Amino acid sequence: MNLRNIAVVYRKELTDALRDRRTVISMIVVPIFLMPVLTIFVGVLSARLIGRALQQVPSIMVIGGENSPQILAALHAVQDIQIVPVSSDYSRQIVDKKIRAAVELPSDFDAMIARGETAKVRIDTYQGEINSGFTADKLERFFRDFRERTIRERLDSRHLPTNLVEPFQVEETNVAPPEKVSGVVLGGLVPYFVIILSLTGTMYPAMDLTVGEKERGTIETILCSPISRTSLVLGKFLMVLTASLSTAALAIASMGLTLAAAGKMVGGVSQIRTMGFQFHVTLAAVIWVFIMVVPLAVLFSAALLAISLFAKSFKEAQSYLSPLTIVVFAPAIVAILPGVELNAALSLVPILNTSLVCKEIVSGTYHWGFIALIFASSCIYAAVALWVAIRLFQREDVLFRI
Amino acid sequence: MIEAESLGKEFRDKKRGVIRAVENLTFYCTPGQVYGLLGANGAGKTTALRLLATILTPTSGTARVAGFDIRKEPEKARQNLGFLSTATALYGRLTALEVVEYFGCLHGLDRASARRRTLTLFERLDINAFRDRRCEALSTGIKQRVSIARTLVHDPPVMIFDEPTSGLDVISARTIVNFIRECRESGKTVVFSTHVMSEAEKLCDRIGIIHDGRLLAEGTLQELRTSYGRADLEEIFMRVVGA
Numbered sequence: 001m002n003l004r005n006i007a008v009v010y011r012k013e014l015t016d017a018l019r020d021r022r023t024v025i026s027m028i029v030v031p032i033f034l035m036p037v038l039t040i041f042v043g044v045l046s047a048r049l050i051g052r053a054l055q056q057v058p059s060i061m062v063i064g065g066e067n068s069p070q071i072l073a074a075l076h077a078v079q080d081i082q083i084v085p086v087s088s089d090y091s092r093q094i095v096d097k098k099i100r101a102a103v104e105l106p107s108d109f110d111a112m113i114a115r116g117e118t119a120k121v122r123i124d125t126y127q128g129e130i131n132s133g134f135t136a137d138k139l140e141r142f143f144r145d146f147r148e149r150t151i152r153e154r155l156d157s158r159h160l161p162t163n164l165v166e167p168f169q170v171e172e173t174n175v176a177p178p179e180k181v182s183g184v185v186l187g188g189l190v191p192y193f194v195i196i197l198s199l200t201g202t203m204y205p206a207m208d209l210t211v212g213e214k215e216r217g218t219i220e221t222i223l224c225s226p227i228s229r230t231s232l233v234l235g236k237f238l239m240v241l242t243a244s245l246s247t248a249a250l251a252i253a254s255m256g257l258t259l260a261a262a263g264k265m266v267g268g269v270s271q272i273r274t275m276g277f278q279f280h281v282t283l284a285a286v287i288w289v290f291i292m293v294v295p296l297a298v299l300f301s302a303a304l305l306a307i308s309l310f311a312k313s314f315k316e317a318q319s320y321l322s323p324l325t326i327v328v329f330a331p332a333i334v335a336i337l338p339g340v341e342l343n344a345a346l347s348l349v350p351i352l353n354t355s356l357v358c359k360e361i362v363s364g365t366y367h368w369g370f371i372a373l374i375f376a377s378s379c380i381y382a383a384v385a386l387w388v389a390i391r392l393f394q395r396e397d398v399l400f401r402i
Numbered sequence: 403m404i405e406a407e408s409l410g411k412e413f414r415d416k417k418r419g420v421i422r423a424v425e426n427l428t429f430y431c432t433p434g435q436v437y438g439l440l441g442a443n444g445a446g447k448t449t450a451l452r453l454l455a456t457i458l459t460p461t462s463g464t465a466r467v468a469g470f471d472i473r474k475e476p477e478k479a480r481q482n483l484g485f486l487s488t489a490t491a492l493y494g495r496l497t498a499l500e501v502v503e504y505f506g507c508l509h510g511l512d513r514a515s516a517r518r519r520t521l522t523l524f525e526r527l528d529i530n531a532f533r534d535r536r537c538e539a540l541s542t543g544i545k546q547r548v549s550i551a552r553t554l555v556h557d558p559p560v561m562i563f564d565e566p567t568s569g570l571d572v573i574s575a576r577t578i579v580n581f582i583r584e585c586r587e588s589g590k591t592v593v594f595s596t597h598v599m600s601e602a603e604k605l606c607d608r609i610g611i612i613h614d615g616r617l618l619a620e621g622t623l624q625e626l627r628t629s630y631g632r633a634d635l636e637e638i639f640m641r642v643v644g645a
Binding site: 005008009012015016019020216217218220221223224225226227228396397400 | 413452455456457458459477478480481483485487489490491492493494495496500504505507508509510536552
């Protein structure tokens with residue numbers, strides 16, 4: 001191993017890679033633009049759609065209640081719904097999204113209430129359809145208020161106190177700081193994107209520097225130079241690592257700026273704010289996420305270099321690496337799932353451990369013991385992958401597998 | 403100087419079992435001499451030359467390149483040789499100057515010395531006008547000349563050429579043939595493989611006929627003519643390989 005030769009190879013590979021359009025796209029363009037595109041166009045757009053749906057005046061039908069003018073009048077008085085004439089195909093109209101919901105009442109609803117009986121009200125909706133859901137919420141709110149008013153009236157008529165039916169009240173208050181609230185939402189997403197991008201940023205350079213050399217016929221040219229194969233693989237590895245880390249760094253920077261901008265934009269959408277979505281990530285968290293991603297980037301770089309070297313052609317390398325993305329996606333997705341918490345056993349599971357610890361870091365929780373354990377275990381996995389890559393570069397059956 | 407001593411190489415193939423690509427290959431080539439390995443496709447020429455260039459490791463025997471054992475000191479052996487074949491391509495996205503300079507640096511030259519040496523070679527090979535062009539944009543002939551500069555950048559005492567004219571047009575092939583002659587005249591040790599009889603006749607001081615990985619005959623052209631009673635090298639070759 002010769003540091004000077006490693007530097008010579010690294011410099012050459014970097015120059016070569018920066019002149020390759022595909023590497024530049026995966027290493028620079030994708031991480032910079034992916035997050036803004038996803039967040040602004042998908043996130044904020046969907047937030048605005050929700051806002052618009054909430055502000056919409058939905059059409060509903062009232063089925064029955066022919067002899068109940070009071071409840072009908074009360075329903076007509078609800079300002080943000082529009083009652084349309086009854087039609088027998090109301091179910092079909094809900095499915096066709098012509099109306100958002102239908103309320104079914106007994107014809108003598110008013111009389112039943114007056115007699116102190118229990119009347120049954122049915123709300124027909126299109127489950128899973130956002131506008132229908134919001135309309136159902138409005139109707140439920142109306143009937144809940146109506147029921148409480150009726151209870152109060154019945155209690156008053158019998159001279160009974162209101163708290164007879166309300167022995168206690170429940171109040172929910174958030175005591176978590178803003179970064180922890182945002183961590184619930186963003187905690188899973190940040191490592192997910194950073195990990196996935198640090199992998200995808202590695203893919204093309206890893207293939208180009210190994211099987212690409214085989215295909216272009218430059219592998220023999222470099223092997224007949226006096227550089228040792230260990231120095232050669234380390235120079236190449238450093239280039240792939242640079243691609244991975246720069247992709248991760250750009251993704252993190254882009255994500256930080258995007259979230260800051262999205263925070264301002266979402267600030268104007270009151271519904272999103274009240275739903276508890278806040279965009280607050282500290283600089284320390286960003287730095288720590290990057291530190292935790294470093295050994296993972298080493299692991300990806302070495303593993304992809306080794307796998308790509310083994311392939312005979314670019315196509316074969318792609319067929320090896322495509323399933324690998326699923327292997328990486330799976331633990332990254334598991335970390336997003338609610339309820340998956342970091343523990344000692346999960347701290348040893350590669351990728352998942354980094355995803356989980358980054359999720360905690362973003363939410364402002366620093367379990368130093370787990371952080372040390374995860375960093376150390378990730379370093380060991382990375383070292384093994386690098387050792388395998390170096391060993392494979394010594395094997396002529398791999399280098400000349402044609 | 404190249405000294406190959408009982409050099410052998412076996413490959414393991416799942417379908418065909420053990421393949422002896424090179425078997426007990428012994429020959430010597432001294433400075434100022436061109437040694438030609440003559441053989442049909444698949445005879446073991448490329449494997450033999452890859453062994454000498456330490457791209458492959460022998461399974462038996464050894465060789466010394468410029469006095470360095472290819473098994474014990476492969477990096478020093480490579481430091482003293484230049485290897486050129488149609489398989490040794492150039493980096494397409496680098497310029498001609500960058501490629502040759504890169505190999506100069508890998509051979510231990512500092513950047514300034516590598517640049518000076520590259521420019522001298524480009525002047526000599528008349529490719530200065532193309533030095534800042536990416537290799538992918540160069541014609542085959544210019545690429546060949548850049549490859550020659552690449553093999554000479556460290557001024558090695560030993561040159562190995564593996565079918566260097568294969569697939570080239572007459573003009574490009576002639577550039578290579580002239581280059582091999584220049585190497586001999588400048589006192590370099592040259593080993594080259596070919597299946598083109600006329601090239602071997604024109605260039606080689608000694609010829610080794612290789613078939614199925616084994617060296618079946620060896621000598622100067624005159625010695626081979628005397629031994630096999632034929633004047634034409636192609637006739638001699640056919641007789642040696644028993645076809």
